[in-house]
Amino acid sequence: MNALDEIIGAVRADLAKRRRLIPEAELSDRVAEVGPGLDCAALLSGADGLKVIAEVKRNSPTHLSSVPCRPGDRLADILDPAGLAAEYEAGGAAAISVLTERHRFGGSLADLDAVGARVRVPLLRKDFIVDAYQLWETRAHGADLALLIVAALEQPLLAELLALAAEIGLTPLVEVHDETEVKRALDAGAWVIGVNARDLRTLEMDRGVFARLAPEIPEGVVRIAESGVRGPQDAVAYAAQGADAILVGESVVTGGDSRKAVAELVAAGRLGGGRGGVVTSP
């Protein structure tokens, strides 16, 4: 069993418990009350400089070095996820990602609620979404974006979840790692694509993947470089390779001064040039 399958097994078990506690109909009523989220494609476009999506990540199966962590290791002791997100926002983050998966990442929907109550920028729920229930839940808890990982979803389900996300006012961030997955994302109708430098099956990191895949992603689609950003030099490189945005977790969580770390990435992104295109959702 690969790393992704193992994570998804635990996600499905948790999901079954939550579904018993809160029926989907209750969540859809809540979604009707909260209404649609922010339209994030335009907000994440790199037309006016590389955007930084900063992540609240308590733990991870790897560190940047790709060394597998021991069970119980903490990436960082995040006592106040909302306070951390506020630091990110003050540093210029265009959006906040909250890793809500519990078993391997130590996250929760309570973290998402806390962060959403504190910041004004768009909120991404980063989790392993394999069922429509999780999308209802994502919007009901106030997120504006939901992650759909192509490697975790067969094609009809990917297209169905993408359509449902759009229908309930979420911007789907569709994550890919190779050429075939880019094609599948585009076939499903994605308009915001994240290229993850981390192979979720093997946990290996390859920062060259974005440069290889970016030309396969057409103009008009938002391109996000995810994972493994160590600092400003990587932001400059990704901007120069045409990224609209970068998604950064570990290096802004563990550096000590998270506001400064994000501000440095934002400043560096301006040096990289970027694509300068105007992007709108369909």
Ligand SMILES: O=C(O)c1ccccc1NCC(=O)[C@H](O)[C@H](O)COP(=O)(O)O
């Ligand atoms: O972070 C991990 O080790 C990981 C392992 C397996 C599946 C997903 C994983 N992370 C999710 C992410 O995509 C990252 O948290 C996110 O892109 C930020 O990455 P980083 O800046 O390298 O912390």
